[in-house]
Amino acid sequence: ITMFTDNSMEAHNAENIDKLQKLLDGETIDISLKEFTTYPDLRNRVSFDVFMTMMLHTGYVTFAEGSDITGKVTVRIPNQEVLACFNEKREYLYGEDNPYWYNQTLKLVDLLMVNNTDDAQMLISTMLKEFLSIRNTGNELYYHGFMTGILGLASATKNFRYLEEIESGTGFSDIIIDSFDNKTACILELKKTENLEDCYDVADAATKQIIKKDYASKFISRRYKKVYGIGIGFAQKSCEIVSLGNLVEDSVNK
Incomplete structure (x- = not known):
């Protein structure tokens, strides 16, 4: 096998x-x-x-x-x-015994942690097309599990904390990758839609939830230098990413 x-x-x-x-x-x-x-x-x-x-x-x-x-x-x-x-x-x-998959996951973590969402979107979409069964794309939890499989081990390899459904602000964010040493965090909110045409809209709605629920607050209070808020919209075997940029800068400018 x-x-x-x-x-x-x-x-x-x-x-x-x-x-x-x-x-x-x-x-x-x-x-x-x-x-x-x-x-x-x-x-x-x-x-x-x-x-x-x-x-x-x-x-x-x-x-x-x-x-x-x-x-x-x-x-x-x-x-x-x-x-x-x-x-x-x-x-x-x-796992890391599969060099192709494992190297892709490491690359994706690096892209997200520098807010390179254009390349991250292309990479996730490629992974979806290569490895995801379309009949399993009806449930948002399936995409959550898919992203956990991609990001969990790679984050640990890089000595980043990988957190799921953690209370932050006034709600529970889907996924957080936390690099304490670099004072950088990436907050990911995931949403799905049935229609490819709506993929951007649900990604945008995900970013609005990050703001509304104030997910970045605990990292900003800890004096993190970079806290990226990223919404990912999934539709079948495709995705779109919308980024709020560095939320630390937004808090300083308020």
Whole structure:
């Protein structure tokens, strides 16, 4: 599993990742059975159908109820024990053992912490298109989990504090990346919409919430030099970012 996901990630094969994700959610997927006389060498980037046929032979997936048993078939993960095995390997996709993903997450943290929202928006949108299953984009919590997977480990690597749903001002901000040594904080508020045309508007609404709830106040009171307020709007596999800039400067000018 690790070897296949590694190759898929390196090839930026979003479709294969989406199918694996669907299995992990307890759903079924359709595959075409492939014949082979010896087990394939996954290092050669075999097709997803060959890989899943091998998983079927070895018991990692089984036929779903009502499925045909030849040709085009429907498969699922058979039990919780195997699901736990798959989930363990899924952690690899977000971890430092996957250089491509891990380096992207480190880059994103750096971009956010200097308020480079143009490049950050492009990078997040690229990650969404490569690794996010569109059927899971109906819930705002899913995007929150996606961003946690991206930012959590990378922030810790850089010795930044990564905080979620922390009380600040008069509310609870979605995500905060806090660099105490640099006296810099990045406040992220996330919102979703069904329509791509509304993506900017929900990002803008997120920034208004940062102001209304006064999320930056505790950092400003601690004499931070830079506190960036950033709203991110998600729509399907795209995002838009609106930045309030350095909120410390705004407080000084008031």
